[in-house]
Amino acid sequence: MxxxxxxxxxxxxxxxxxxxxxxxxxxxxxxxxxxxxxxxxxxxxxxxxxxxxxxxxxxxxxxxxxxxxxxxxxxxxxxxxxxxxxxxxxxxxxxxxxxxxxxxxxxxGKKQVTFFAECLTDEFLGAEDHDIAIKQATIEDVDQIIKLRESIEEFHVRSDAREIFVQAMESNTARTYYTVDHGVITSCVSTTAENSMSAMIVGVCTRKDYRRQGLATAIMQKLFKDVLEEGKTLCLFYDNPEAGSIYKKLGFKDIGKWTMYRG
Structure with missing residues (x-):
């Protein structure tokens, strides 16, 4: 029934x-x-x-x-x-x-298949770099974060991205951590679809001029620590084996595949 x-x-x-x-x-x-x-x-x-x-x-x-x-x-x-x-x-x-x-x-609609991975531990992240200042985003930071994402070639930023971002922050289903240099956001990572049990990682990016300085690793460490201490599991999609190998070094394990049909 x-x-x-x-x-x-x-x-x-x-x-x-x-x-x-x-x-x-x-x-x-x-x-x-x-x-x-x-x-x-x-x-x-x-x-x-x-x-x-x-x-x-x-x-x-x-x-x-x-x-x-x-x-x-x-x-x-x-x-x-x-x-x-x-x-x-x-x-x-x-x-x-x-x-x-x-x-x-x-x-x-058009079929797309991705790998689905989850992480239950922050033990693979290594020691935190306490010299890197990390902030949690507020509504005032949204426009600058959207601009950073738009500057990343691999990202497709929707026209309604700002509206979705703000709604998610206001409903506490998303959070974003970032690093900043002289008022300019240099690196960020977000969760989405966050609930009482789990959260998905999205939007990991670093401004081109600031790459290879450990910024993304530092904010990932902060995000992992905070989310896992709340008793939630972390998960993400990936379709690139190279990206998958990076995530697995951080403690992610494949738990299946996720299929989407889009018009």
């Missing part, structure tokens, strides 16, 4: 999702921030005969994320997604979301 969840199901669904807090950080975060009665967000779950959750489907605006631990009613979830605009914006653990490729009635 599939039914829409309400606030009464909160502890039950969080217990189900918390067994893989990194994989489920988007679902957990959206539930904690936006709840069960928002116009742009809905959560459904499939239950077995013992009223135990088998699978969950989150809708956030036009994006869907399913999660299950075994076989689930894929067709039932498809019937829900068909009610909304096509193509379907779908993402999630690869072995789960790729089951939906078999349904011709769903129009899936």
């Amino acid at each position: 599939i039914r829409k969840l309400t606030e009464k199901d909160h502890q039950l669904v969080l217990a189900f999702l918390s067994e893989e807090p990194s994989i489920n950080l988007f679902i957990i975060g959206d539930i904690e921030v936006f709840g069960y009665s928002s116009e742009f967000q809905e959560i459904w779950a499939e239950f077995d005969e013992q009223n135990t959750i088998k699978a969950v489907l989150l809708r956030f605006h036009q994006s869907f994320i399913p999660y299950a631990k075994g076989e689930f009613d894929t067709e039932g979830f498809v019937s829900i997604m068909k009610r909304y605009n096509q193509p379907v914006l779908l993402s999630g653990k690869s072995e789960i979301v790729e089951k939906f490729e078999a349904f011709d009635e769903l129009t899936l």
Whole structure:
């Protein structure tokens, strides 16, 4: 049986999702921030005969994320997604979301597969460099951080990046640490989709003139220490094996693959 969840199901669904807090950080975060009665967000779950959750489907605006631990009613979830605009914006653990490729009635967007890694320890970071001053960003720093990201060739900065950045900071689902030299931000790293159990690392960058000075390592050390001391796991996506080898030296381990279908 599939039914829409309400606030009464909160502890039950969080217990189900918390067994893989990194994989489920988007679902957990959206539930904690936006709840069960928002116009742009809905959560459904499939239950077995013992009223135990088998699978969950989150809708956030036009994006869907399913999660299950075994076989689930894929067709039932498809019937829900068909009610909304096509193509379907779908993402999630690869072995789960790729089951939906078999349904011709769903129009899936362009497929992208990335590695998904998590870190539970800061023991591989080395000693902190206490000569490097690190600050935590406030709303006043947003414009300069966006400009720094725009200067990085590998980054694609969306037109609504500032609005998303501010909203995330105000809802405490993101934080950014940075270094500064004479009023100019030189390096930064952020979390996103941060919730009570996990946080994703994004936006690691250093201004070209300040690279190879240990700035990114220093702010990563600070971020790791603070997030892990709060009892959260750290996770990130990567699709470049070279980048993956760097993250693994910092203590990250692959826990699966993440597939996205985008229009």
